[in-house]
Structures are given as structure tokens and as C-alpha cells.
Amino acid sequence: MRADTGWLETWREDLREAVASAVLDFEDRYGYPPGGNAVSRPDMTAAARLAAVHPAIPADLVDLYAKVGAVDLPDIGNGFFLHTASDVADAHESRDLWHIRGRHDADVVVFASDGGGTQYGLATPEGSPVYRLPPDLVLGGIYTSENPRFDVAAPDLSTFLDRILQAVKTFAASSTPPSL
Template identity: 40%
Template structure:
């Protein structure tokens, strides 16, 4: 497992390594899952982006400098389904996320944040115009948000660590 990546840029090489590590960790989670939990695992996969996702990714990257890492991410990765890790983690493909916005007054920006996903309990994850990642306090945008990562690389590292933690202990993740 890597060290924290809060200051690393999100590049194709970084994302390839992240995808490989998460895929291996998810494979470990589903191995023996039914024996451990009494039911079969759901979908736990990282999908490649579709053509519409790549177009949306380019649009996000051009929208504001803080979305550059988000654009790079969506140029390499489509939907992410980690339904059996804790409550589950689900990252939307770019073609979906580009239209899902929230004002996010806590971030202080004028550009609406992009809602990139949620957990299985409805907690939302958003990337603000400065590139920071925020998590909703409740399963609603109206409950407010807390900053959980300085950038997308740090957030992706938290997701990776969450998969490892769940595999090792059955405990929910860190995000």
C-alpha cells in the first residue's frame, strides 16, 4: 500500500497504479466473501471510461483549474463500484457527474462543486473548484459538507486504504 498522495498530481500513470492496487484489493475482499458474510458479493469493479465520459472529462478540466485532476481522473476511469466495502462506495462516471453539482458554500468558491459519488448510506462526495474533496454530513446536500481531502489523489488514497482496512478487519472505510 502506498503512502499518502495528497500532493501528487493525478496523472495517467498514477491512475493506472491506483486502479491496479484497488482492483487487487477488491479481489481479496470478494475471495471467500460468501463464506465470511453468508451471501455472495455484489459488483466490485473499476470500469473504463466510455466516449461520453472522456468528452465530459475534457469539459470539466477546461472549466476551472481546480478540476484539472478531476478531468485527468475521468479521462482514465469510468464508474467505480465497491458495493461490498463497508457500506459501499460508488463513484459516478464523468458523463453523470458533470451534471451533478452543488453550491457547496463551505468551500467558498463561486463555481459549483461536482458531486462525484456516494457511499451506500447516501453520503455524498464532491470536488470543489479548488480541487479539494468534501463529504456531506448527512445523506442530503442540505446537511452541509466537511472537507476530507486536499485533493483528488488524497481522496483516492483514502478509498484504497478503506478497501485494505475492510479486507483486513471487516471495519468500514476511512471516507
């Protein structure tokens, strides 16, 4: 992640504006009102708990959750969700899904998902890629897949976050479902 974490606050506010634009005429386009699309401020208690799990949690994620809370976007494409810091810490501590293998092999921290069951995991150590994990076999916390969609979603967390913002802006402008 970038040395100065101030850009995360800018990203959070830019994402809020893009989401507001995306749901502005949502009901007119789709015939029903938008759900609870929200980009929340950080939960400092949960962020501190996540930081306490560091170094098992990459510093990139610790920095993110110090500036941004949950992101719930049920109406953007098939939905996108940045999990809460508490959920990330709980899942990592319980080792729900901590390692991937098959097309790729790495330790990961799952921090996001979409409405179709795909999860996103940041590999460790810091500066590693974000992997797209479509639904597949998870045994003992180890995800195994040869699915071609199981791939690098972004070379690092900051690029992944930038892609989320661009996907929401594209959806707001064209109603084209975003793909991460």
C-alpha cells in the same frame, strides 16, 4: 493532481486487486454472495464529454475519468461509488448540487457517494479539497449544512483516491468498515 497521470492507471489496477481480495471470502464471512463490485476502465466518449465541460470541471477530475471509469463497491463497508463521467457531467450541467455553504463555502463538482447517502464533492479550482457532504438540505443546487460530518474528506483528489484504496485494503484484511 500529479503532473503525470500514469499513476491513475496504477491506482485503478491496485484498487481492482484490493477489491478482488476483499470479496474473496465474502460469502463465508457474511453468509451471502458479494454484489457487483467493479472498477471499470474509462468510457472515452463520456470522458471527452466531461473534458468539454472543463474548465467548470476541475482538470483533476478530467484526468481521473480519462483513466478510470465507474467504481461500484456495494460490499465495501456500507458501499462506495465513484460516479460515471456521464453522471458527473449531467449533474454538473443541470446544477443538481454545485455549491456548498454552512461549515464550508465553495463551488463543487459531486463525483462520488457512499451507500448511506453521503456525497463527495471536489471544490474548484484544481487542487482544492474534497468535501464530505452528509445528507442535508439542497435548494436550487446549493447544499447547506452545519452537520459536523460536513467537512474536508481529503485535501485534494489524489489523497482522496489514495484513502479509498487504503480503505478497501483495510476492509480486505480485517473486515473493518472503512470510513472516508
